Structure formats: C-alpha cells, structure tokens
Amino acid sequence: MASSNRLAGRLVPTALASARPRPTFAARQHLSRPSQLLPSGPRRYASSSSAESLPLSRLKVALWSTSIALSGFVVYLYVTDTRSFIHRYVVPPALRVIFPDAEDGHNIAVSALGTLYDLKLNPRERSSSADGPELSVSVFGDDLRNPIGISAGLDKHAQIPDALFALGAGVVEVGGCTPLAQPGNPRPRMFRVPGIDGLINRYGLNSHGADHMAMKLRERVRLYAKSIGLDEESVLNGEANVPPGSLLPGRMLLVQIAKNKDTDGSNVEEVSRDYVYCVERLAKYADVLVVNVSSPNTPGLRDLQAVEPLSKILSAVVNEARRADRKTKPKVMVKVSPDEDDESQMQGIVQAIFSSGVDGVIVGNTTRDRAGVIPPGVKLDQQDARTMTETGGYSGPMMFDRTLNLVGRYRKMLDSYSRQVRHQDTIDKEAVDSSLAAIEGTLTGMVEDKAPTAKNNGPTSLLGKQADTPKVIFATGGITNGEQALKILNAGASVAMIYTALVYGGSGTVTRIKSQMKEEMKGGAQKK
Numbered sequence: 001m002a003s004s005n006r007l008a009g010r011l012v013p014t015a016l017a018s019a020r021p022r023p024t025f026a027a028r029q030h031l032s033r034p035s036q037l038l039p040s041g042p043r044r045y046a047s048s049s050s051a052e053s054l055p056l057s058r059l060k061v062a063l064w065s066t067s068i069a070l071s072g073f074v075v076y077l078y079v080t081d082t083r084s085f086i087h088r089y090v091v092p093p094a095l096r097v098i099f100p101d102a103e104d105g106h107n108i109a110v111s112a113l114g115t116l117y118d119l120k121l122n123p124r125e126r127s128s129s130a131d132g133p134e135l136s137v138s139v140f141g142d143d144l145r146n147p148i149g150i151s152a153g154l155d156k157h158a159q160i161p162d163a164l165f166a167l168g169a170g171v172v173e174v175g176g177c178t179p180l181a182q183p184g185n186p187r188p189r190m191f192r193v194p195g196i197d198g199l200i201n202r203y204g205l206n207s208h209g210a211d212h213m214a215m216k217l218r219e220r221v222r223l224y225a226k227s228i229g230l231d232e233e234s235v236l237n238g239e240a241n242v243p244p245g246s247l248l249p250g251r252m253l254l255v256q257i258a259k260n261k262d263t264d265g266s267n268v269e270e271v272s273r274d275y276v277y278c279v280e281r282l283a284k285y286a287d288v289l290v291v292n293v294s295s296p297n298t299p300g301l302r303d304l305q306a307v308e309p310l311s312k313i314l315s316a317v318v319n320e321a322r323r324a325d326r327k328t329k330p331k332v333m334v335k336v337s338p339d340e341d342d343e344s345q346m347q348g349i350v351q352a353i354f355s356s357g358v359d360g361v362i363v364g365n366t367t368r369d370r371a372g373v374i375p376p377g378v379k380l381d382q383q384d385a386r387t388m389t390e391t392g393g394y395s396g397p398m399m400f401d402r403t404l405n406l407v408g409r410y411r412k413m414l415d416s417y418s419r420q421v422r423h424q425d426t427i428d429k430e431a432v433d434s435s436l437a438a439i440e441g442t443l444t445g446m447v448e449d450k451a452p453t454a455k456n457n458g459p460t461s462l463l464g465k466q467a468d469t470p471k472v473i474f475a476t477g478g479i480t481n482g483e484q485a486l487k488i489l490n491a492g493a494s495v496a497m498i499y500t501a502l503v504y505g506g507s508g509t510v511t512r513i514k515s516q517m518k519e520e521m522k523g524g525a526q527k528k
C-alpha cells in the first residue's frame with residue numbers, strides 16, 4: 001500500500017507533502033505542456049520533475065498491464081473450467097434461445113468446442129482431484145480413471161473426441177458410423193422438450209462414412225505420435241503406454257458402427273458385410289468397437305437383435321476385430337435397445353453375446369415408447385406437448401428407472417448364462433476325461449507317455465473360456481446425476497454414459513456427476 005502510494009505520487013501523507021517545495025507555476029505548466037514550449041529559466045526544476053514522472057508513468061502502465069493480464073488470466077481460468085457457472089446456466093439456455101432448431105444448436109456447440117480446443121480455450125476439467133482412486137474402475141482388465149462416459153451421437157463424425165475427454169469423461173463413444181456416407185433423415189430431426197429436459201431425435205444415422213472417420217482418427221494418432229516423437233504404428237502398438245484409441249491413460253475411445261440404411265436388413269450376409277467394412281477401416285483406432293443394432297430411426301435395424309441374425313453379425317465383427325492390424329485387438333460390445341425388454345428377447349441377445357464371443361453390452365438407447373416419460377403431475381406446455389408427438393427416439397431423465405431395471409436384469413442373465421456354460425463345460429470335460437481314462441486303461445503298458453487329457457491339457461470350449469471373463473455392461477438412458485450413476489454401477493454396469501444430461505446441464509455435467517458420486521460415497525461411508 002505504502003509503495004503504491006509513493007508510486008501514485010498523490011496519496012503521500014500530508015506532513016511529508018507540505019515539507020516539499022511547491023512546484024512553481026512554470027513547473028506546474030511543464031506537467032501539462034510539451035517540453036519544447038518551456039522557457040529556459042525554471043528548466044532545472046522542470047527537468048528533475050520530468051525525470052521523476054517518466055518512470056512513474058511507465059510504472060503505472062506496467063501496473064495496469066499486469067493487472068489486466070492477471071484479470072484476463074483469472075477470467076480464462078474460470079471460463080475454461082468445467083465447474084464454471086456459465087457452462088451450466090448461461091451456455092445451454094443461450095443455445096436454446098439463439099438456435100430454435102436443436103440440430104443447429106448441436107452443430108454450433110460441436111464446432112465451437114472443436115475450435116476452442118484448437119485454441120486451447122476449451123472448457124476442461126482442471127481440478128486434479130476430479131477423479132481419484134474412489135472413482136477408478138477396472139474394465140476389460142484395464143484401469144479406467146472414472147466410470148462416466150459420453151454416449152454415441154454427440155460426436156457422430158469423430159470431430160471432437162479430445163475436447164470431450166477434456167470434459168472429464170473416462171469413456172467417449174464416437175459415431176454411429178456407417179460404411180458409406182449417408183445423409184440421414186430430412187430435417188428437422190432433432191427436437192427439444194425443455195419442460196422435461198428431454199430430446200426426441202430421428203437423425204437416421206447421418207454419417208460421413210467409415211473412410212472419412214478413419215481418416216479423422218488416423219490424423220489424430222499421427223499428430224499425437226509426432227508430438228511425442230514416435231511414429232503412428234508404434235503408438236497403435238502401445239509403445240506410447242497409452243490406449244491406442246483414447247491416447248490417454250485410463251480412458252477409452254469407443255467407435256460405434258452401424259449398417260447403411262439402403263442395405264437390405266433381411267439379408268444378413270449383406271448386413272454383416274456393412275459392419276465388417278467398418279471394422280476393417282476403424283478397428284485400429286478404437287479401444288472398443290460398438291455394434292449398433294438398436295437405433296430406432298433406421299428401418300429394420302432393431303430386428304437384427306433377434307438371436308440368429310445377431311449371432312451371425314456379431315461373430316463376423318468379432319472375427320474381423322481379431323484381425324485388426326495392431327498388437328492389442330479392440331474389444332467388441334453390442335448396443336441394445338431399451339424397447340426389447342421382454343424376457344425371451346433379452347435371453348436371445350444374451351445367447352448371441354455368448355455364441356459370438358462379444359465382450360460386453362451397452363444397455364439402452366433412445367426409446368420409441370412414450371409411456372411414463374412425462375413425470376406424474378407435470379403438465380407440458382403446448383409446444384412441448386406437440387413436440388412429444390414427433391416420430392423418433394425419446395431420451396431424458398424419465399428413462400432412468402427403465403435403464404436401471406434393464407441393467408439389473410442383463411447382469412443377472414449374463415452371469416447366470418456364464419455359470420451355466422461353466423457348469424456345462426465341467427460336465428463335458430468330465431465326460432471327456434472319463435472316456436479318455438477308459439481308453440488309457442486299455443492302452444496301459446502299450447504306450448509310455450500319457451496322452452493329454454481334457455483335465456491336464458485338453459481343449460476348453462470357446463464358450464467355456466468366455467464364461468471365465470464376465471461380460472461387461474455399460475449403461476445409457478436417463479442418467480443425470482451422481483446418485484443415479486452409482487445406482488447403475490451397483491446394479492452391475494461398469495460405466496454410466498450420458499448424452500441428454502449434457503445437452504441440458506452443459507459441459508460441466510461430467511465433473512458434477514463425479515463430484516456428486518464422491519459425495520454420495522462419503523455419505524454412505526459415514527452412515528455405516
């Protein structure tokens with residue numbers, strides 16, 4: 001304070017000020033007039049004052065610049081932090097007002113996020129404690145920093161996976177991507193239902209095609225490889241010690257694939273070729289490939305969830321994924337609809353999962369079923385009520401209970417199927433063992449080395465091997481807060497994925513959900 005008073009030159013204590021000689025008029029004039037106009041007489045006094053004021057004004061400028069720079073830095077830190085108020089309470093409502101068409105709002109948000117990321121001005125999770133050991137989960141044998149994912153459809157063309165990871169997600173799913181580019185359904189095809197924080201969409205899998213997405217993902221790997229002085233192949237083969245898809249430790253990139261609309265859904269061979277084409281192009285860049293057979297907006301797509309076509313398609317995808325030109329192969333998951341929820345349909349899907357060797361299932365998607373999506377007691381305004389009659393898949397918080405129920409049921413079915421397979425395998429092995437023993441008995445003395453038995457060296461069936469590795473579940477549908485995410489995980493999922501909550505809650509949603517989860521866990525521990 002004292003020094004700033006001295007620097008300012010005005011706020012000196014009165015006693016000191018009065019002790020100083022008062023500047024002459026000329027000198028006072030000098031303070032306000034250019035020096036060449038000064039008379040020569042009082043020059044000495046004037047020049048000594050000038051020598052004093054010049055560094056003073058420089059200091060002032062320096063002080064101002066520093067404080068402006070500091071304030072700018074503080075604003076930058078605040079605005080680019082996912083916890084900032086504006087990401088929740090300013091940006092999402094502003095997008096709704098400025099872009100009445102939800103797809104326009106979505107496109108602008110995606111390209112703005114991409115541009116901000118390139119300029120290093122993107123919102124990001126800055127707090128180092130946002131994850132922490134309590135949120136870490138093991139998925140497919142690898143550690144994931146946290147169990148919150150961003151669901152397919154938000155980054156359909158793999159334009160901004162890194163900007164989405166920066167929001168704090170442990171998992172980002174890009175796509176759905178079809179083999180050939182297709183435009184999707186005519187616009188408008190995305191609608192907001194703000195009264196219930198819901199969305200309806202009938203995009204119909206608009207995609208730039210698998211070659212385009214492969215090009216985008218390859219470019220990303222190349223840039224990353226260059227930044228750490230490796231080549232593309234080394235990064236894909238794990239030499240950078242990061243997953244080859246996400247390129248970030250403890251995170252996973254999911255790449256979702258689907259069939260083209262024009263491909264005849266009743267011809268399973270043709271459909272399989274569509275998926276296999278996508279795998280050929282994209283497997284290298286994915287930690288997990290997701291087979292989409294559940295979008296409600298591609299005619300006939302969900303029929304592929306019947307056990308026979310599903311088994312064939314998934315087997316084709318798994319086989320192709322195992323051939324991926326990379327040291328570690330991507331895992332394969334299948335995304336299933338919440339509308340195929342009767343016991344026999346679900347059993348069929350579980351059977352197809354085991355018979356094909358798929359590693360897991362993403363339970364949920366948007367729904368065609370409008371029953372129960374409006375909370376009791378809520379009366380929609382006219383606009384929302386009209387929007388609810390639009391054709392397409394609905395998503396929003398009211399889907400949560402259905403998702404939770406489905407996750408619990410799939411968990412039970414998958415585990416019970418796995419037990420059955422193990423049991424059956426043991427019976428088969430015992431049968432093989434006893435027949436081999438009988439044969440060995442008749443051969444005793446004739447051969448020195450024992451033939452390998454099923455017990456000591458014999459083959460285990462493909463299903464048996466799978467039964468030893470539990471099938472992984474990711475969940476999507478109506479997850480909005482930390483308490484719900486925890487419930488989903490406790491019901492048997494490894495990852496809780498979000499989309500609509502991000503649209504309404506803004507880019508701090510992932511951070512918020514994680515901190516709510518921690519609070520919930522702390523609360524639970526204290527209660528105990």
Ligand SMILES: Cc1cc2nc3c(=O)[nH]c(=O)nc-3n(C[C@H](O)[C@H](O)[C@H](O)COP(=O)(O)O)c2cc1C
Nearest residue numbers: 151152153176201365395396476477478498499500
């Ligand atoms: C506009 C929009 C586009 C979507 N596109 C896809 C897609 O391409 N593939 C897919 O599997 N799911 C897609 N989904 C579904 C989401 O991935 C998610 O499963 C669903 O919205 C339920 O989750 P939520 O309640 O968190 O939104 C889309 C959803 C929305 C709202």
